[in-house]
Amino acid sequence: MGSMEMGFDLNVDFVQLLSPSGEISKAASASAKDIDRLVRFYRAMTRTRTFDNKAISLQRTGQLGTFASALGQEAIGIGTAAAMEERDVLVPSYRDHAAQFSRGMSMSECLLYWGGDERGSDFKHARGDFPNCVPVATQAPHAVGAAYALMMRKEDRVVVTFIGDGGTSNGAFYEALNMAGVWKTPVVVIINNNGWAISTPRELESAAETLAQKAVAAGVEGRQVDGNDVIAVHEVVRRAIEKARSGGGPTLIEALTYRLGDHTTADDASRYRDPEIVRAQWTREPIARLRSYLVSEGAWSKEQEAELLKACAEEVDREVAAYLNASPLSSDAMFDHLYAKLPDSMQWQLEDARRFAERKEHGDV
Amino acid sequence: MSEITLVEAVNLALARAMNEDDEVLLLGEDIGVNGGVFRATNGLQARFGRARVIDTPLAEGGIAGVAVGMAAMGLKPVAEIQFSGFIYPAIDQIINHASRLRNRTRGRMTCPMVLRSPCGAGIHAPEHHSESPEAMFAHMPGLRVVAPSSPARAYGLLLAAVRDPDPVIFLEPTRLYRLFREEVADDGVELPLDACFMLREGADATVVTWGAMVPETLAAAEKLEEEGVTIEVIDVATLKPLDIETILRSVEKTGRCVIVHEAPRTAGFGAEIAAEIAERALYSLLAPIKRVTGYDVVVPLAKLERQYMPSVDRIIDGVRQVMEAS
Structure with missing residues (x-):
């Protein structure tokens, strides 16, 4: 920074190890091709997709509130979670249940959350992860x-967070990245660039060629990865986590994917995007891509596929039952966790809510 | 004239305002091609073009901030914040700039902008989609704060807000967007930004409310009448500036007052109204003032939202308490 004459070479690489048609790159290491791990990835992505289909049908039948599906974006969550240690911390956005399931959040917890019940954010596992x-x-x-905090306490843990393409237009994103760069915090920021912020296409969010290059202004390394390639996502995130763990500071990873579904069940994407583009994107989606590779390697059969789908459906059914059979919430739940201890001056409000909750007829308009 | 919903009335008023003044423009997230997530701006981009109906990047602070800049240059921006839970980054710009640009420059520059946002609970929305932030804005000097409760009032008040030379916060109750229809004439006639609406006359008590609680209060009035208790229902509609005179006149007549709002109780706008009545009409009161409000809790997720929001039942109970007190 001492020179009067300064310039800057922008360098954002793009990593893809598995092509859309399922061909593995020569650049893929032996470890990246570990077939047992890839089968685990395949199972996990299929599990998420089975869940998403069910959650949407629950919403459509009035048994779930608004829901944000991860359809087509499963590789980002699964590849990322696999690169994390259990002790690491996930700071999710609201479309990250693929990663959260791998981290131990149950499907019934996810359903409780979208079903309007705060208990869904009180994870039984992964209790260090943010809601x-x-x-x-x-x-x-x-x-x-x-x-x-982890850095200050010299804990051997890193933080991984997700944000959408639209999120990178927001001041909080720039501010966070800037601080991460200055303090060299052990954090990996992953942009799920699915092309859409509700109805707003990527090109109306930013004139920047890539979102990864937003890292440059913060003095942070920025990389792009094919977000529909679970092998590449896992590799790129694993390296970023290793770097963070060894004191190398933050990384911004832009994972390129596509939102194959609506923004949420409250959205109707046919109002603003061409179904032809969506159909074309289905040829790039992550699950078929990996299946194609596994089949070509002789590592996956029709019988295994049938068994997997059956097992996923059974698990989802069990979890849906657990969600639907959750104990009813009393009005006290509004007060129970408001403070460590409810102030005495508020006790009457809790009792007032109880008094009206006990009446059958609310008389709502 | 045709019967339209509240959200259609918002659309109608925006179209009217844009039609009559080329300097009115809209900006916000998903308001263009998609017509807004509630369809408040449906069809307006196709009609008025992308330069006047801007699909912005996802940045609420930025939306409010550029609206201040536009307004300072004489445009009339109407910015939409998609849900009230996302309005907080915009508050910096609203409080530090929109509300005081006129004052800071001794009138040399002004800020004729409108910040629209849906608000309130009751539609089974996700987290951070159900807030009632009106008191925060009402507390800030230099702002006008409006909360319509019917299609006709939404139309007339929004037109007035767009034409007003100062910044207006316009909070639209999501639960009322499609709850009922009403005849609205697209006649360009605005409603005053400093007057309450007397929706129902009565002898026994005054019930003061606004926004989403108006239909609940009117339903309570119907039921109370069956018991022989008649109440006056006042829709405050423009919280700031507050038309306290209409409220005082009513309280002086009935001697009893219940204030109903969905927002939490502590430092809610009901406290301001109660204080004004205590200062200026205490000797007219036959009973202590009663507030029926949301509890002082984080607005709960969908399963409990009905137990959070004041119900017809709770409003009737509140009125009975002031009736029994004297």
Whole structure:
């Protein structure tokens, strides 16, 4: 920085190890091709997709609130979670249940959350992971702060956070990345660039050629990866996590994918995007791509596929039953976790809510 | 005239305002091609073009901030924040700039912008989609705060808000967007931004409310009348500036007052109204003022939202309490 004459070479690489048609790249290491791991990835992605299909049908039949499906974006969550250690911390956005399931969040917890029940964010496993974050980009600074805490305590843990393409337009994203760069916090920021922020296409979000290059201005390494290639996602995130763990600081990873479904069940994407483009994107989706490779390697059969689909459906059914049979919430739940201890001055409000909850007829308009 | 919903009335008023003034423009997330997530701006981009109906990047602070800049240059931006839970980054721009640009420059620059946002609970929406932030804005000097409760009032108040020379926060209750229809004439006639609406006259008590709680309060009034208790129902509609005179006149007549709002109780706007009544009409009161409000809790997710929001039942109970007190 001492020279009067300065310039800057922008260098953002793009990593793809498995082509859309399922051909493995020569650049893939032996470890990246570990077939047992790839079968695990395949199973996990299929599990997520089975869940998404069921969740949408629950919403359509009035048994679930608004739901944000991860359809077509499963590789990002599965590849990322596999690169994390259990002790690491996930700071999710609101479309990250693929990663959350791998981290131990149950499907019934996910359903409780979208079904309007705060107990869904009280994970039985992965209790160090943050809850879903709906206000877009506000989670990014949390991830940097959490990473700072781990760094200060010299804990051997890193933080991984997700954000959408639209989220990178938000001030909180830039602020977080800037702080991460200055403090060299052990954080990996992954952009799920699925092409759409509800109805707003990527090109109306930013004039930047890539979103990964937003890292450059923060002095942070930025990389692009094919987000529909679970092998590449796993490799790129694994390296970023290793770097963070060894004191090398933050990385911004832009994972390129496509939102094959609506933004949420409250959205109707046919209002603003061409179904032809969506059909074309189906040829790039992550699950068929990996299946094609596994089949070509003799590592996956029709029988295994049938068994997997059956097992996934059974698990989803069990979890749906657990969700639907969850104990009813009393009005006390509004007060139970408001403070460590409910102030005495608020006790009457809890009792007032109880008094009206006990009446059968609410008389709502 | 035709019967339309509240959200259609918002659309109608925006189209009217854009038609009559080329300097009115809309900006926000998903408001163009998609017509807004609630369809409040449906069809307006096709009609008025992309330069006047802007699909912005996802940045609420930025949306409010560029609206301040546009307004300072004389445009009339109407910015939409998609849900009230996402309005907080915009508050920086609204409080530090929109509300005080006129004052800071001794009138040399002004900020004739409108910040629209859906608000309130009751539609089974996800987290952070059900907030009622009106009191925060009402607290800030220099702003106008409006909360319509019917299609006709939404139309007339929004037209007035767009034409007003100062910044207006316009909070649209999501639960009322499609709850009922009403005849609205697209006549370009605005409603005053400083007057309450007396929706129902009565002798026994005054019930003051606004926004999403208006239909609940009117339903409570019907039921109470069956018991022989008649109440006046006042829709505040424009919280700031507050038309306290209409409220005081009513309280002086009935001697009893219940204030109903969906937002949490503590430091809610009901406290301001109660304080004004205490200062200026205490001796007219036959009973202590009663507030029926949301509890002082984080607005719960869908399963409990009905137990959070004041119900017809709770409003009737509140009125009975002031009746029994004297």
